Amino acid sequence: MKIIFPVAGVGTRFLPATKEVPKEILPVIDKPLIQYAVEEAVASGLADFIFITAPGKEALERHFVPNRELDAFLERHSKTQLLDGLQDFYRKNFSYIRQEQALGFGHAIALAEKAVGDEAFAISLPDDLILSEQPAMAQLIAVYEKYRSPVIAFMKVPPEDAPRYGIAAGPFLEERVFRIEQLVEKPALADAPSNYAVIGRYIMTPDIFPLLKSGKQGAGAEIQLTDAVVELMKQRQVLGYFFEGRRFDAGTTLGYIETLVHVALQREDTRDFTRRLLRGLALDEKL
Numbered sequence: 031m032k033i034i035f036p037v038a039g040v041g042t043r044f045l046p047a048t049k050e051v052p053k054e055i056l057p058v059i060d061k062p063l064i065q066y067a068v069e070e071a072v073a074s075g076l077a078d079f080i081f082i083t084a085p086g087k088e089a090l091e092r093h094f095v096p097n098r099e100l101d102a103f104l105e106r107h108s109k110t111q112l113l114d115g116l117q118d119f120y121r122k123n124f125s126y127i128r129q130e131q132a133l134g135f136g137h138a139i140a141l142a143e144k145a146v147g148d149e150a151f152a153i154s155l156p157d158d159l160i161l162s163e164q165p166a167m168a169q170l171i172a173v174y175e176k177y178r179s180p181v182i183a184f185m186k187v188p189p190e191d192a193p194r195y196g197i198a199a200g201p202f203l204e205e206r207v208f209r210i211e212q213l214v215e216k217p218a219l220a221d222a223p224s225n226y227a228v229i230g231r232y233i234m235t236p237d238i239f240p241l242l243k244s245g246k247q248g249a250g251a252e253i254q255l256t257d258a259v260v261e262l263m264k265q266r267q268v269l270g271y272f273f274e275g276r277r278f279d280a281g282t283t284l285g286y287i288e289t290l291v292h293v294a295l296q297r298e299d300t301r302d303f304t305r306r307l308l309r310g311l312a313l314d315e316k317l
């Protein structure tokens with residue numbers, strides 16, 4: 031199965047940082063956001079990565095390709111662990127497709143039609159960083175393999191947050207799996223059919239492409255995947271899956287802070303320091 035990373039967005043919420051630096055290579059401690067998503071995909075057994083990038087995002091395109099000078103430097107200084115960490119990716123299969131204009135997430139996916147071919151494919155949005163025992167994408171692939179239907183990742187959100195997400199409702203087929211009967215992108219609070227929110231992991235089938243190309247502009251005057259999925263639901267069953275794990279929204283400034291703190295608390299080399307720091311801050315009455 032191939033996996034698409036649509037990373038051509040403008041990243042307005044992180045300006046001015048994202049003026050020259052693509053949002054997806056902003057680090058969570060010392061690792062770019064995109065690398066977390068690629069590592070999750072690798073851990074899910076995927077090895078064919080398609081990036082939908084944009085002009086000005088060359089640094090992102092270069093992140094997974096060899097840098098001879100840096101590699102030679104690390105070799106000379108016997109930094110083998112760091113070098114291995116980089117070289118792991120050199121052997122994987124990355125391809126890049128340019129989205130010349132940011133016409134929307136759905137438009138970005140449509141550009142991958144030829145590259146994807148006749149098989150089901152995965153989509154991952156690196157803004158959603160998911161920490162879980164079993165990689166989130168592997169969980170979705172397992173559901174796809176059982177039902178052979180497109181699958182979208184979901185989590186429950188506080189009802190007042192529904193207007194920020196794609197929101198769905200429908201009957202459960204088993205624990206964690208439901209058939210999507212209603213799906214709306216960023217509904218008004220009063221119109222949200224539930225608090226089940228779409229998270230950036232999908233397994234889609236190629237029959238989504240003609241529906242994406244019909245080109246209707248949805249929320250925010252962009253071509254949205256959600257609108258095409260609503261059309262697809264008229265043709266076949268589309269499933270929602272409540273993944274096991276915790277998702278962090280690294281695409282907003284507050285979410286980014288939360289992501290940093292949680293990753294720091296998870297990593298062995300940063301855990302103790304971060305715990306002490308947070309405890310100290312919690313006790314500081316001047317704050």
Ligand code: UTP
Binds near residue numbers: 036037129137155
């Ligand atoms: P977002 O809605 O998060 O947009 O896109 P964004 O540009 O990344 O961030 P803000 O809202 O301006 O701060 C969801 C995903 O779809 C990609 C983005 O890169 C992100 O991964 N995308 C969006 C594209 O690839 N092309 C587009 O035209 C729009």
